[in-house]
Amino acid sequence: MTKILLVDDDTTFCLMLKTWLSKRNFEVDEVFSCEAALKSLTAHQYDVVLTDLRLPDKDGIFLLKNIKATHPATQVILMTGYADIQTAVESIKAGAFDYVSKPVIPEEILKKIEDAVAKKNPAIQQKTETKEDISYIKGTSEQADKLYEYIQLVAPTQMTVLITGESGSGKEYIARLIHERSKRKNGPFVAVDCGAIPKELAASEFFGHIKGAFTGAVSDKTGYFVSASGGTIFLDEIGNLSYEIQVQLLRALEERKVKPVGSNKEIDFDVRIISATNENLTKAVAEGKFREDLYHRLNEFSLKALSLRERPEDIIVFANHFLSKSNEELDKNVIGFEDKVIRIFKKYAWPGNLREMRNVVKRATLLCKTAFITENDIPAELLATSENTADDFSSRREKNELELIKEALAKCNNNKSEAARLLKIDRKTLYNRLKHYSLE
Numbered sequence: 319m320t321k322i323l324l325v326d327d328d329t330t331f332c333l334m335l336k337t338w339l340s341k342r343n344f345e346v347d348e349v350f351s352c353e354a355a356l357k358s359l360t361a362h363q364y365d366v367v368l369t370d371l372r373l374p375d376k377d378g379i380f381l382l383k384n385i386k387a388t389h390p391a392t393q394v395i396l397m398t399g400y401a402d403i404q405t406a407v408e409s410i411k412a413g414a415f416d417y418v419s420k421p422v423i424p425e426e427i428l429k430k431i432e433d434a435v436a437k438k439n440p441a442i443q444q445k446t447e448t449k450e451d452i453s454y455i456k457g458t459s460e461q462a463d464k465l466y467e468y469i470q471l472v473a474p475t476q477m478t479v480l481i482t483g484e485s486g487s488g489k490e491y492i493a494r495l496i497h498e499r500s501k502r503k504n505g506p507f508v509a510v511d512c513g514a515i516p517k518e519l520a521a522s523e524f525f526g527h528i529k530g531a532f533t534g535a536v537s538d539k540t541g542y543f544v545s546a547s548g549g550t551i552f553l554d555e556i557g558n559l560s561y562e563i564q565v566q567l568l569r570a571l572e573e574r575k576v577k578p579v580g581s582n583k584e585i586d587f588d589v590r591i592i593s594a595t596n597e598n599l600t601k602a603v604a605e606g607k608f609r610e611d612l613y614h615r616l617n618e619f620s621l622k623a624l625s626l627r628e629r630p631e632d633i634i635v636f637a638n639h640f641l642s643k644s645n646e647e648l649d650k651n652v653i654g655f656e657d658k659v660i661r662i663f664k665k666y667a668w669p670g671n672l673r674e675m676r677n678v679v680k681r682a683t684l685l686c687k688t689a690f691i692t693e694n695d696i697p698a699e700l701l702a703t704s705e706n707t708a709d710d711f712s713s714r715r716e717k718n719e720l721e722l723i724k725e726a727l728a729k730c731n732n733n734k735s736e737a738a739r740l741l742k743i744d745r746k747t748l749y750n751r752l753k754h755y756s757l758e
Contacts (some may be wrong), residue, residue, distance in 0.1 A: 319343060319344070319345050320343075320344050320345065320365045320431070321344075321345045321346075321347075321362070321364050321365050321366075322344050322345065322346045322347070322364060322365065322429075322431065323349065323358055323362075323364045323366075323368070323369075324336055324339075324346055324347075324348040324368050325352070325355045325367065325368065325369035325370060325378075326350065326368075326373075327351065327368070327370065327372075327374050329350060329634075331422075332348040332350070335368075336348050337426070338382070339427075339428075339431075342428065344427075344431070350374075350384070351373055351374050351375050352373045352378075352381045352738070353375055353376075354374035355367070356381070356384060359385065359389060361457075362619060363389075363709075364392050364469070364503050365434075365435055366393045366394075366415075366431055366434050366435065367381075367385060367392055368393045368394070368395050369382070369394065369396060370396075370425070371396055371397065371401065372398065378397075378398070378409075379396075379409060379412060381394075382394050382409060382412050382413060382414055383412050383413070384398065386413035390537075393415040393752050394413065394415055395414065395416050395418065395427075395434060396409050396414050396416075397417070397419075397420055398417065398418075398419060398420060398526070404657060408510050410519055411532070413537075413604060414450055415433075415434045416430050416433070416434070417588050418430060419736070419739040429509075438578040454488075454491050454494070454495040455632075455635060455636060457631070457632035457633055458632060458635060459631040461629050462624065462632055465492075465621065465623075468621055469492060469495055469621065470499065472496065472497070472619050472621075473496045473498075473499035474499065474500060475500075475619075476590060477619045478591040478592075478615065478616050478618045479496060479593070479619050479620070480556075480592075480594070480595070480599075480616050480617040480620045480621070481493060481594040481620075481621045481622075481623055482594070482595055482596070482599075482620065482621070482622050483596065483622055483623025483624070485596045485671070485673070485743065486670045486671035486672055486674055487623040487626075487671045487672060488671070488672050488675030489554065489596075489623045490509060490594070491593045492553060492621060492623055493550070493552040494507060494552075495595065496550070497549070497550040497552075497590075497592070500550065500590065502548065505546075505548035505549025505550070506545065506546050506549035506550075507549055507550050507552065508545075508546035508549070508550070508551045508552065509552040509700065510542050510552065510554065511554050511555060511744075512553055512554060512556055512557075512744075513554070513558040513745065513746065514744065515553040517560050517563075519527060520559070520560065521566060522562045522579050523542060524541050524542050524570075525545060525570065525577065525579065526538070526539050526541030526576065526579070526585075527539045527578050527580055527581075528579070528580045528581045531578070531579045531580025531581070532579070532639070538578075541576060541578065543570060543576050543587045543589060544576065544587050545586050546589045547586075547587040547589055548588055548589075549589065549590070550590045550591075550592060551589045551590070551591060551592070552593070552594070553592070553593040553594070553616075554597055555592065555594065555597075556593040557595045557597040557602055557746070557747075558744050558745070558746045561607075561609070564609045565609070566616060567612065568609060568612045571612075571615055572615075574586060574587060574588070580645060580685045584649050591616060594623075597746075597747070599613055599617075600613075625668070625671050626668040626672065627667055627668065630664060633663050633664055633668075633675075634655075634660060634663065634664075636654065636672060636675055637663055637679055638654070640676045640679035641655070641679055641683060643676075643680075644679055644684075645683060648680070648683055648684055649658040650686070652683050653689045653690055654689075654691070655690060656690045656691065656692050657694075658692075658693055659693055663700075666700050669718065669719075673742075678696060681695075681696075681697070682695040699718075705726065719751065720755050723737070723748070723752070724740060724757075726740045726741050727757075734748060734749070734752075
């Protein structure tokens with residue numbers, strides 16, 4: 319059983335996360351200071367340490383450096399509400415496996431823990447795929463049938479696939495299904511959020527580095543492409559890569575070799591590329607922001623993830639799926655939705671697509687005190703917009719988006735990187751929306 323040490327002075331958060339992880343068969347100890355963590359590390363062996371950056375006595379970087387000096391095999395993941403590029407660079411260079419920003423999303427933490435354990439013990443790599451990770455709900459609409467048909471056709475091939483679609487529309491689920499139906503299904507599936515990788519670390523993350531390549535490179539690092547060899551690499555939000563990394567990525571794809579940072583030796587890799595974006599890459603190519611040769615290399619076959627507005631027949635299919643998942647996670651037994659709630663769901667535009675619906679249903683399941691979810695259990699914005707028609711969807715969506723962006727910037731003291739994380743979007747998308755609303 320994977321043993322985890324959770325270090326955070328927020329006792330309520332510790333209890334919540336410990337309970338959530340324990341239900342997923344992890345053994346979790348919690349402490350509330352750096353000193354207590356060091357004592358616990360002396361007495362016990364841990365696979366992963368989850369530590370907050372801000373602790374009452376010392377900071378998480380201090381704890382990280384001590385762990386890597388005394389327990390080099392233990393993987394460390396930093397949690398911080400103040401995450402920025404400088405923190406990422408410092409923590410990664412000091413030996414952290416990864417970092418996440420608060421408020422922490424449990425599913426995100428779970429994925430990073432599984433990746434950290436797989437990295438610590440390569441023999442179990444890619445056995446961390448859970449049933450939930452690769453679940454794909456096809457739906458019953460004609461559009462869903464056509465999309466599924468295309469997935470079935472392209473999956474057994476070696477073609478590179480570009481998946482487009484709105485944020486929250488399930489692009490990664492499509493990528494995972496393609497991998498599961500491919501000849502590479504027994505190989506690794508490595509998902510990379512290109513929008514979350516700081517520019518300074520991109521080359522090291524993608525291609526690896528050797529010990530001593532830069533300050534803080536205390537050991538060799540295997541990059542994503544070599545880690546995914548024999549399987550599939552999923553490059554999410556590919557449009558956010560810098561031009562310099564685009565050049566290096568194109569060269570790697572053409573030669574099927576990578577050169578780790580600081581090394582003179584090239585390493586062969588064998589991966590299938592699936593990429594995704596919520597941006598218009600054709601427009602980005604025309605504007606010179608994305609290399610045309612790389613675009614064609616990635617776009618041998620394209621798929622469009624459907625928004626919920628494009629598949630209204632599937633809305634209740636997904637709602638029932640998320641209800642089943644929420645019952646399981648929250649240990650509840652809600653039977654279904656009242657008819658009025660179903661009508662509201664069908665009228666609502668779902669600008670956040672599947673991700674928004676999942677959160678709405680999970681919240682409603684938690685609040686529900688009867689056998690069926692009622693209108694009292696769902697957010698007020700669904701009730702307000704359910705009376706409107708879809709004709710003014712664009713204007714309402716922009717108004718809501720503008721308010722959310724303003725609120726996030728205010729909460730983060732105008733720190734755009736932190737605001738982007740709070741909004742669950744990448745920095746480039748935020749900058750584009752700021753320009754659109756003349757908020758720069």
